[in-house]
Amino acid sequence: MIRALRRVADRRRQADGQYGWLFNPYTGDEMVSIDCETTGLDTKTAELVSVAAVRIKAGRVLTSDSLDLRLQCPQSLSGDSIKIHGLRGVDLDGGEAPADALEKLLDFIGNRPLLGWCIDFDLAVINRHLRPHFGFDLPNACLDMLHIYRREVRRTRPDLEPDLRFETVAKELGVPVMGRHTALGDAVTTALMYVRLKKGVCQAC
Numbered sequence: 001m002i003r004a005l006r007r008v009a010d011r012r013r014q015a016d017g018q019y020g021w022l023f024n025p026y027t028g029d030e031m032v033s034i035d036c037e038t039t040g041l042d043t044k045t046a047e048l049v050s051v052a053a054v055r056i057k058a059g060r061v062l063t064s065d066s067l068d069l070r071l072q073c074p075q076s077l078s079g080d081s082i083k084i085h086g087l088r089g090v091d092l093d094g095g096e097a098p099a100d101a102l103e104k105l106l107d108f109i110g111n112r113p114l115l116g117w118c119i120d121f122d123l124a125v126i127n128r129h130l131r132p133h134f135g136f137d138l139p140n141a142c143l144d145m146l147h148i149y150r151r152e153v154r155r156t157r158p159d160l161e162p163d164l165r166f167e168t169v170a171k172e173l174g175v176p177v178m179g180r181h182t183a184l185g186d187a188v189t190t191a192l193m194y195v196r197l198k199k200g201v202c203q204a205c
Contacts, residue, residue, distance in 0.1 A: 003137070010136035022111045023139045030057045031113040031143070033191035035183045036122045039073065043124035047073055051101065051126065052183035053108055054191050056115070059198065061191040067108045068184040070095040099133040102126075106134070113141040117166060117190045120144065145190050149173075152197060169193060173202055 011023040034053045038046035054066040072095040096104075105126075116122050119142050127137040149169050153162040163169075170177050170189055173196040179185020196202070 006137060007139050010139060014136055019106060019134065019136070022106065024111055026111045026113060026141070028112065030055055031115050032056070032109045033061075033115045033187045033194070034109065034119070034122060035116060035187040035190065036125060037181065037183045038125050041121075043121060043128065046125050047071075048098065048101075048125060048129055049073060050183040051105055052187045053105065054184070054187050055112075056191050056195065059195055061188060061195055063188055066184060066188070067104065069101040069104060071098050071101045072096065098129055102130050102133060109138075109140065111140060113143060114138070115143045115145060115190060115194055117145050117186060143194075145169075145193055148194070149197060149202075152202065156202075173197055 007023070011020075014020045014023060032053050032055055034051070036051040037049045039049060040046040048071045050068070050070045052066065052068045055062040095101075114123075123138060123142065131137060146164060146169075150162060150164060153160060163172075166186075166189075167177055167180070170193060173193050175189060175192040175196055177185075178188045178192075180189075
C-alpha cells in the first residue's frame, strides 16, 4: 500500500520530467532480471557495490544485452569494514559515481517489469540511493523469483516443503549457477530460473 501511494505521488511529480515516461504502463513482451551486491544486509545502511540487469524476451535470456555496473563506495568503507562485509579490495576500486550508474540503470530497464531473487531487498537498497538523485523510486512492476518458485511447488506438490536456497532452486530447475554473489551472475541465473520454470522444467514441481 505504501509503495503504491508513493508511486502515485512520484508519478504526479515526474509527469513533465525527463523520466515521466517510466510511469507509463508497459505494453511490450520483455522483462528485466536485476540484482545488486551491497556492503551489508540492512537496507537502511547498506551501500551499493554493483548492480546488473539482463533482458528476457520470448523465453530467452539475452546475455549479450546486459548491464553490469560497479559503483564508487564511500571512502569510509575501508580496512576493517572490508573484512566485516566480506568485500575484496577490487570491489572498492574504481567504479562509477552513483548518480551516473543509476542513470544508466534507468535507461536500460525503462518501464519493463523487473524480476529478481528476493527482489524487495534489491529494490529497497536501489531506491534508497535513487531517490536523493532523481526524486522517485523505481515504479516498475516487480516479480520475485523466490515467491514464484515457492507458489509453483505448493500448487503442484502441496505435501512438499521446498528447499528455497538459491543454489538448490537452480539445481531443481536444471540451471547452472553463473558467478554466484556477483550482480550479473545472479541476475542471469535468476532469469534462467524463470525461463525454465515457465517451460515446466522443475524436478520438485
